[in-house]
Amino acid sequence: MSWPPFDSPCLTPATESPGPLGPCLHCQIRHLAVCGVLTPAEVQAMDTVASLQVLEAGAVLARQGEQRRYVYTVVQGALRLVRLSADGRRQVSGFAMPGDFVGLSGAATYPHDIEALAHTELCRIGLDAMQRLGVQFPHLQGKLLERACTELDTAHDRMMSLARMNPTERMADFLLRLAAQQERAGTPGPSISLPMPRADIADHLGLTVETVSRCLTALRTRGLIALPSTYRIEILDLAGLKALEAA
Amino acid sequence: MSWPPFDSPCLTPATESPGPLGPCLHCQIRHLAVCGVLTPAEVQAMDTVASLQVLEAGAVLARQGEQRRYVYTVVQGALRLVRLSADGRRQVSGFAMPGDFVGLSGAATYPHDIEALAHTELCRIGLDAMQRLGVQFPHLQGKLLERACTELDTAHDRMMSLARMNPTERMADFLLRLAAQQERAGTPGPSISLPMPRADIADHLGLTVETVSRCLTALRTRGLIALPSTYRIEILDLAGLKALEAA
DNA sequence: CGCTATCTTGACGCGAGTCAATAGTGGTGG
DNA sequence: CCACCACTATTGACTCGCGTCAAGATAGCG
Numbered sequence: 001m002s003w004p005p006f007d008s009p010c011l012t013p014a015t016e017s018p019g020p021l022g023p024c025l026h027c028q029i030r031h032l033a034v035c036g037v038l039t040p041a042e043v044q045a046m047d048t049v050a051s052l053q054v055l056e057a058g059a060v061l062a063r064q065g066e067q068r069r070y071v072y073t074v075v076q077g078a079l080r081l082v083r084l085s086a087d088g089r090r091q092v093s094g095f096a097m098p099g100d101f102v103g104l105s106g107a108a109t110y111p112h113d114i115e116a117l118a119h120t121e122l123c124r125i126g127l128d129a130m131q132r133l134g135v136q137f138p139h140l141q142g143k144l145l146e147r148a149c150t151e152l153d154t155a156h157d158r159m160m161s162l163a164r165m166n167p168t169e170r171m172a173d174f175l176l177r178l179a180a181q182q183e184r185a186g187t188p189g190p191s192i193s194l195p196m197p198r199a200d201i202a203d204h205l206g207l208t209v210e211t212v213s214r215c216l217t218a219l220r221t222r223g224l225i226a227l228p229s230t231y232r233i234e235i236l237d238l239a240g241l242k243a244l245e246a247a
Numbered sequence: 248m249s250w251p252p253f254d255s256p257c258l259t260p261a262t263e264s265p266g267p268l269g270p271c272l273h274c275q276i277r278h279l280a281v282c283g284v285l286t287p288a289e290v291q292a293m294d295t296v297a298s299l300q301v302l303e304a305g306a307v308l309a310r311q312g313e314q315r316r317y318v319y320t321v322v323q324g325a326l327r328l329v330r331l332s333a334d335g336r337r338q339v340s341g342f343a344m345p346g347d348f349v350g351l352s353g354a355a356t357y358p359h360d361i362e363a364l365a366h367t368e369l370c371r372i373g374l375d376a377m378q379r380l381g382v383q384f385p386h387l388q389g390k391l392l393e394r395a396c397t398e399l400d401t402a403h404d405r406m407m408s409l410a411r412m413n414p415t416e417r418m419a420d421f422l423l424r425l426a427a428q429q430e431r432a433g434t435p436g437p438s439i440s441l442p443m444p445r446a447d448i449a450d451h452l453g454l455t456v457e458t459v460s461r462c463l464t465a466l467r468t469r470g471l472i473a474l475p476s477t478y479r480i481e482i483l484d485l486a487g488l489k490a491l492e493a494a
Numbered sequence: 495c496g497c498t499a500t501c502t503t504g505a506c507g508c509g510a511g512t513c514a515a516t517a518g519t520g521g522t523g524g
Numbered sequence: 525c526c527a528c529c530a531c532t533a534t535t536g537a538c539t540c541g542c543g544t545c546a547a548g549a550t551a552g553c554g
Contacts, residue, residue: 083407091410106399112403135385141392145395148395152399156402160336164453199500210503211543414510457510457512
């Protein structure tokens with residue numbers, strides 16, 4: 001469904017707390033997360049079932065095929081969602097950034113490994129508890145549906161990208177997506193961060209590490225981007241990049 | 248969310264009516280559709296806002312970029328969902344078969360053209376009406392969420408396929424998916440139907456028509472399938488195909 | 495300061511796209 | 525009913541972009 005965004009009944013952006021995570025009420029990223037639609041009173045209900053989980057870089061949160069017991073909201077840091085086929089081919093389904101909800105799946109088991117790209121803090125909720133919350137707060141379920149629909153849209157974008165764009169175009173698309181995402185999350189700025197290694201970008205875009213590297217240097221040579229460091233990128237010619245992506 | 252399937256409160260499979268579509272209560276494919284979760288009484292509410300729409304083969308239901316006013320459930324026939332990029336590259340996002348819900352999107356405009364592959368009958372509901380129904384019947388919204396989650400899962404499967412599998416593997420995957428789908432829909436049988444032309448298969452799998460043709464003949468030569476007619480395929484070696492797809 | 499993992503760059507080959515010709519199929523009208 | 529025509533599918537020959545393999549350059553870390 002279209003599900004034009006529900007108005008968040010809680011308009012205070014939850015920035016009053018200094019700490020990274022108190023109880024949910026003071027959560028720094030609630031406005032980015034699905035729980036943003038809950039009233040302060042409703043947030044309390046969520047508080048009783050949510051718990052904070054901290055991961056170090058490289059830590060594995062879940063393995064493909066394991067029983068799904070929890071869903072997560074990323075509070076800080078970043079995750080990668082990785083599929084491995086029987087013969088070892090690797091596909092990075094996506095990256096989860098602060099505010100992202102991890103667990104929109106219809107399967108009983110995890111469809112991918114979930115790994116931390118850096119020090120990461122998560123809000124964890126039992127799957128059953130989350131389902132009960134969905135029944136209790138229909139507008140929360142509505143928000144989840146809205147998220148799922150948005151993710152479906154971007155999934156279709158990515159299919160177009162994987163099926164019909166060449167490596168350079170895919171890189172441009174990826175970088176612009178990342179930039180837009182960091183802008184939304186309140187981290188604008190000329191230079192954007194690439195929290196993942198080249199291999200993850202490659203497996204996300206259906207390329208090889210070598211090709212990713214070559215594409216980045218190509219974009220740099222053409223003056224579209226700068227690479228101040230390995231994990232940081234600067235967009236010099238936004239219009240030029242967009243022209244590539246749209247193709 | 249996982250959303251293990253809600254139990255349909257309406258267990259009568261709605262096969263009592265002879266006609267292809269009376270009012271919703273007698274709908275032949277209700278058990279396949281999202282409205283399968285509604286009680287007979289609730290179905291009446293849906294009846295008042297739903298209307299039957301018939302398309303001839305090749306008819307265009309909607310164009311990419313148009314305002315989204317309706318959502319649809321396919322009753323009979325088949326649709327294709329097509330994206331065209333600015334420079335004419337084509338991607339078939341998916342095919343909608345009987346029971347499928349068309350309209351799980353977060354965008355205000357259609358993200359793709361919607362075209363009939365054959366004579367097709369649809370159940371049409373206004374977007375606003377559908378949203379009201381979702382609020383009125385939370386279990387309907389739950390079912391939509393479940394659908395969206397399942398579609399997300401298959402979208403991720405398809406990304407893996409597009410990014411990491413070779414043409415033959417993609418064909419095998421596609422054929423198996425189609426076979427499974429027709430089995431679910433109650434059309435089993437050794438021979439399955441390909442309601443779409445080769446060009447659509449190609450644009451669905453990120454290939455060219457020529458490559459699709461070559462892959463099909465390759466699979467036939469290897470004794471995995473037979474091609475009794477252009478729009479019909481028979482799976483001769485299920486295990487062999489699965490071995491390819493899993494790779 | 496050196497070790498290791500990651501990233502970059504280069505040389506080469508292959509698989510899928512492109513272009514082109516042939517075969518099949520369905521639909522229409524004589 | 526058959527002949528013709530347009531469209532789609534198949535097959536073949538060739539090209540080229542991206543993957544593969546291999547060698548250096550960087551960078552992060554102890």
